[in-house]
Amino acid sequence: MKKIISVLLLVVCFSINAQDQPKAQIVEVSCGLCQFGMKANGCDLAVRIDGKTYFVDGTKIDEHGDAHAEDGLCNMVRKAEVVGEIKNNRFVVTSFKLLPVKE
Numbered sequence: 001m002k003k004i005i006s007v008l009l010l011v012v013c014f015s016i017n018a019q020d021q022p023k024a025q026i027v028e029v030s031c032g033l034c035q036f037g038m039k040a041n042g043c044d045l046a047v048r049i050d051g052k053t054y055f056v057d058g059t060k061i062d063e064h065g066d067a068h069a070e071d072g073l074c075n076m077v078r079k080a081e082v083v084g085e086i087k088n089n090r091f092v093v094t095s096f097k098l099l100p101v102k103e
Contacts (some may be wrong), residue, residue, distance in 0.1 A: 024083050024095065025049075031061060034074040043067055043074050047082065047091050054086060058093035071101050 032038035032046030036053045045061040046053050061067045067074040078101065084093035 022083050022085055022094070024081050026079055026099070027082055028077050029056075029073065029080040029082075029098065030077040031067060031074040035077050045073065047080070048077075049086075049091070054089065054091040056091050056093055056096075058084065059096045064096075064098045076101075 028048040030036055030046060030048075031043045032053060032055055033040040033043055036046050036048060038044075038046055038053055038055070040055070043061055045056040045059065045064075047056055048054075061073055064073060066072050069075070071078075079099045081095075081097045081099060082091075082093055083095035084091055086092075
């Protein structure tokens with residue numbers, strides 16, 4: 001009986017924890033200054049979610065290739081698969097995967 005109760009408690013704990021995990025979503029990403037027209041002191045990574053733009057904490061624009069290349073984030077809006085949440089009007093990312101440019 002103790003084993004059954006222990007297993008049930010573990011299942012409940014794992015299911016509660018799984019529900020708390022933010023899900024990945026595909027969003028538009030680019031330079032907030034160059035492409036999204038946000039006020040900034042320089043080139044900085046931003047995301048657009050449901051039509052609203054947010055600067056990103058947790059990764060930098062230069063970690064995703066040459067921002068000023070032809071397909072760079074200062075020259076075009078790209079897509080990324082992200083996990084994170086909006087805090088204090090910024091997107092705090094825990095996972096960021098820039099998707100390839102579709103031709």
